[in-house]
Amino acid sequence: MGVAVELHEVDRVYGEVLALDPTTLSLAPGTFTTLVGPSGCGKSTLLDIVAGLNQGYGGEVLVGGTPLTGPRAHTGVIFQEAALLPWRTVIDNAAFALEAQKVPRQKRREVAFEVLRRVGLSEFAEKYPHQLSGGMRQRVAIARVLSTEPDLILADEPFGALDEQTRVILGLELLRVVRQTGATVIFVTHSIQEAVLLSDRILVMSARPGRVVLDADVHLPAERDPSLLADPHATELVEKVWGLLRAEAEEALTRQGGSV
Ligand SMILES: Nc1ncnc2c1ncn2[C@@H]1O[C@H](COP(=O)(O)OP(=O)(O)OP(=O)(O)O)[C@@H](O)[C@H]1O
Ligand SMILES: [Mg+2]
Numbered sequence: 001m002g003v004a005v006e007l008h009e010v011d012r013v014y015g016e017v018l019a020l021d022p023t024t025l026s027l028a029p030g031t032f033t034t035l036v037g038p039s040g041c042g043k044s045t046l047l048d049i050v051a052g053l054n055q056g057y058g059g060e061v062l063v064g065g066t067p068l069t070g071p072r073a074h075t076g077v078i079f080q081e082a083a084l085l086p087w088r089t090v091i092d093n094a095a096f097a098l099e100a101q102k103v104p105r106q107k108r109r110e111v112a113f114e115v116l117r118r119v120g121l122s123e124f125a126e127k128y129p130h131q132l133s134g135g136m137r138q139r140v141a142i143a144r145v146l147s148t149e150p151d152l153i154l155a156d157e158p159f160g161a162l163d164e165q166t167r168v169i170l171g172l173e174l175l176r177v178v179r180q181t182g183a184t185v186i187f188v189t190h191s192i193q194e195a196v197l198l199s200d201r202i203l204v205m206s207a208r209p210g211r212v213v214l215d216a217d218v219h220l221p222a223e224r225d226p227s228l229l230a231d232p233h234a235t236e237l238v239e240k241v242w243g244l245l246r247a248e249a250e251e252a253l254t255r256q257g258g259s260v
Helices: 043-051 090-094 096-100 105-118 134-146 164-181 192-198 226-230 232-259
Strands: 005-014 017-027 032-036 058-063 075-078 152-156 184-188 201-205 212-217
Touching (some): 005 043, 017 043, 017 058, 032 043, 032 192, 043 184, 096 134, 105 134, 134 164, 164 192, 201 232, 212 232
Parallel strands (some): 032 184, 032 201, 075 152, 152 184
Antiparallel strands (some): 005 058, 201 212
């Protein structure tokens, strides 16, 4: 099952720079929330804070009702780069997180094989990362996260380096497997369509200092499919988010231009 995530007046200052405006948010267990916003608005900062990887922020974060003090065993993080160990097979990469948890080898391999099966990679278990495509490597990264039975998954542009078709396929696949586990997800993307297609809720952030300027529920059927992007609600949402992002990006460009 997923956990609730609560942010109370969470902000982050780097030196003189306010990267994240005080932000208060409440995410329900098992929901899929996507953050979109201009480059540098603090999306990764927010995600890293919730991951317990970014210390020195202001305010308070509660995960499952417990104040966050650092990384948690059941929070899974997926980045744009799969960061696989090249000298390990796919199955040993998928089992990697279980090693730190001192799970015995045989059990590790059983669990890893099962999660590889769920992402369609069981036939590649004994291959090495260099024998896989970029999309398959990200599938291994997803499997590695699933192996720890996460109740919270934080994904920072996980499919940003992939072509659009692969991105859609992997996004829907991620959605399907997290629905099975009930994990809560916070996802970051620059693709508005991807945000609408995958999410229950979209948070649009302003240019730095990042602040939530739109908090929208996505009213699409639970069973997601690319054809839903033609749904009037979806197209309306895409336009609304695009309008806000264009305004934010233009403002950021003007500001950059003015400061050089
Ligand atoms: N460790 C750091 N030290 C100093 N400044 C930082 C640090 N990390 C991030 N920043 C600054 O904080 C702001 C927010 O950065 P962040 O990486 O969170 O943005 P982002 O929304 O993830 O951007 P992108 O879409 O490009 O990934 C940026 O202005 C960035 O330069
Ligand atoms: Mg980022």
